[in-house]
Amino acid sequence: MEENLEDWKNDRPWLKHYPFEVSQTFDYPQTNVARILLDSARDFPNKEAIDFLGKSYTYKELLRLCFKMANALRAIGIAKGDRLAIMLPNCPQAVIAYYAGLMAGAIVVQTNPIYTERELHFQLADCGAATLITLDLLLPRVLKAREGTAIRQIIVTSLSDGLPFPKNALYPIKRRKEYPELKVKYKASDGVLRWSSVLRRGQETPICEEVDAETELAMIQYTGGTTGRPKGVMLTHANLLANTLQLSNWCYRLEQGKESYLAALPLFHVFGLTVLMNQAVYKAGTLLLIPRFDPKLVLETIRRRRPTIFPGAPTMYIALLNHPSAQKDDLRSVKICVSGAAPLPREVQEKFEQLSGGRLIEGYGLTETSPVSHCNPIWGFRKSGTVGIPLPDTDVRIVGEESLDPLPIGEIGEIAIRGPQVMAGYWDRPEESAAVLRDGWLRTGDLGTMDEDGYFTIIDRKKDLILAGGYNVYPREVEEVLFEHPAIKEASVMGVPDPYRGETVKAFIVLKEGWQVSEMQLDRWCRDRLAAYKVPKHYEFRNELPLSLIGKVLRRKLKEELEEKVE
Template sequence: MTAKPWLKQYDAGVPAAMNYPAVPVTAFLEEAARTYGERDALVYRDQAVIFHTLEQLTERLACGLVRWGLRKGDVVGLLMPNWPQFVISFFAVLRAGGVAAAINPAYKARELEFQLKDSGAVMVIAQMEAYELLQSVRDKTQVRTIALTGGEDGVRLGEWLRGRAQPPAELPALQTGDVWLGAWAAEGVPVSLPAVGPEDAAIFQYSGGTTGVPKAAIGLHRNLAANTLQFRAWLSGLKDGQETALLAIPLYHVYGMVVGMCVSLRLGARMVLQPDPRDLNEILRLIQTYQPAFYPGVPAMYAALNQHPDVISGKVGLRSIRACISGSAPLLREVQERFEALSGAKLMEGYGLSEAPTATHCNPMFGEKRPGSIGLPLPDVDCRLVSLEDSTREVGAGEIGELTLRGPQVMAGYHGMAEETALVLRDGWLFTGDIARMDGDGYFYLVDRKKDLIKVGGLQVWPREVEEVLAEHPAVSEAAAAGVPHPMRGEVVKAWVVLRAGAAASAEELREWCEQRLASFKTPVEIAFRERLPRTLVGKLLRRELVREHLEAADQKV
């Protein structure tokens, strides 16, 4: 796309292009320690750690990792919620020349085994509760060392520096070679850390990609550093060294890792960590106590605050919040408008993916935020839409096509998957698998996922279109649509619906509603009612889980 109409929509002071220093992403922590050394860096359970201490702990743990055999390029799994130990471990692994592979703490044995095997992780730093699970799968992996930590350890981080850190009483019996995390940090014997540069791998971030098969996107140090700087420039209303960020979005997800943790670090912001994003009462307490200005999240988090009785009554105010990034799922207009009215904040819908860790688009902080739009490409991000039938043909404004992009944050490829890498990285462009359109001013709108496309007798149906029509019904809280097998038509549309509290509607009533608003081939053949829809912890709808349940139920009937 030669013309870049989106540049005219940028907020004043946001550059079209930027300079990116040739440094590893860990340089941001070192810079913050030099610049804001005595300022609080982390707050967890009302205990604070200053930037200088955070940098010291990180270096000490990095030395510990090297002493315990970590070599440059080795992969370390990180398995814990939003604790200070996650932040310390992440940067320590990178300082030691390792690659961080963050793991969802909710994973079961099968998922955990796959990720550890596929990544080739040789170490894991994990919450104590996961030790038995890790032990059950480690023989099938390359993991040779497990370090354990607990929630209370994050409150006692100062003891690590003083060499007084004692293992918690509930620490399980450890296999030879495994340790308590505090032991590494407490030893304090300096070692030589390897040189780490911008072209070295920093993270393996697992993604379903365009094929739905889990794969590790390789994020280089320069990819993370570039995206951090892009988003820092985008948040032009925030001031370095003066802000507080509330981080309830999971740090093990690339969105929380980069837009939450790394951007906050670059800001020199105090990071208030909240392990459970669903604990609204604690989140409101943290807002009251620490007055955060930056609160990245997902739509469900903002919708929940909108509906909380203490917010509605005015008992708890949200007026400290000035900037919110919403990602991972569509942001409904009413949620955005209500939250902005309650808080006065700028709630900006954005877009990103693990293959470009993590963000590529966002609505402007002060400029027009168009409903339903993922916003504008960030500085130095170029975008084009290509025909779904011919990927060499670019389509124009207003037309639907596959979103392709290039920029300094685009991954190096998929770990150990050359063929899959070649499918998505072509001639310098990342093929996202997302179907989108661009309006004449350069705002982008997601239509759907290419892999979620439903083909009814050869005709294309986008699930999101069906879902939006159902969500407009006054009795419907949320809806999902997907294609299910049909002997004659190949696929037909099935919908799953969650009704609003106290509301009632029949499947036939909802079908008639759709028939009045959609072509007949797009109307759901079957509508099922559920109490909730399956989503990831960051709010992404899991349509494939619904299809799987449908297929299992169909098999049982045969």
């Protein structure tokens, strides 16, 4: 037994760096995810649950609205296991729709509001959703996209439904001014229902569907599609609850009923959903909802509400650092910033910590892990440039192409993860599920290394690896060097065809305002810091890079643009 215990510790060198307050294993609840809202509303009924641009909802009020919407969904035909698509920005209705859908027993499908008609049609057809909740501004696109799908009813809301007076009265005027071409006309016979009418018909009777948490799905969450076609990730109630508890215990200094979460990350993304919405509700905290990331609005919200937690993407922290009023504003209420979704440049981490006085730590995960698998200790030993160590009950290995046997320490290989937050598989894609899931291990497709302390460094996506003249070039390594240049605001690197080398390195650059730099200067900068084969051969200067709403560079879009130019 002692020998087995010693082997267990040797396989998990990261455990020696766990803070004393963080347990290495937990008992996870086997229930409906929505139960976390019922528990917080029971224990903190009068605690503020949501602030939306000045409109406030207590936990008691939020629960009442969720019960009403859950019963209303049942009344219009939503049955256990039906897919309920939600296509909303950060607003109170997004929170209500999510928990109400789970209470009714539906499988929630979060949909990106900026999807094109084609992208939306694919997702709705793929998941087989029968009902969609969306924004009035998005209705014309939704009506076109639903053709040929199983969507039979659309519930339409407006941002004004969640705004305080007088903003709710002024919003329709503002909308007409900004979108003069938009005339949303619909009738009930089209299967379009008004959010307020549906909610009014719902009973306040308590409802929360019993589920087998290990096997029954809470969500089908689509991958970002940054490198290819999105896949529906099947996440069970147990997956989401496990990741919520793992993160809550990682942030062990946070107090129940006393924290406020700056919700600039979109809740329809799995990062925002778990690290913000589920996390805040589990801790009975206040969600400070921001409909879309706007540096000015974020700074105003920090000034007005003094949030304590600010999860974000690197592009958000970069935007705030470059905002003219950031240096004047007091950001020192923020205790914790967790960065994810894209690599965090070291320079950005250091500067934002100086500005806020809080801890900005990098984590790692993917949709398939609900999403977080790694995080640097917030108040313990952290290593800059790494994504930290695995969360409790999470095993991670660096493996080769053929087997799941761990590679030697320091060697580059594919990251494989096993834990209670790992998905059940891909929706309606058994072959693709089998390709990445084996014996409980998920092959992530990400390349990385583990050091002797169990800290992991992400090298790059396996698909993004550049093979230049027989040498491996990892885009992230080149991007880190470019980010160090004082003139560069954003950078993305990818491989492009080359008749001699097979592939060569191309860099897409966004300069800081007022700065100028030549290709020759950047070439010299990179040659002083990189081996010759890693130095970009081509540079393209842009005003902006194509980003997802979470702030991840869409390399797929860049590749499509290059292919169009070639054609």
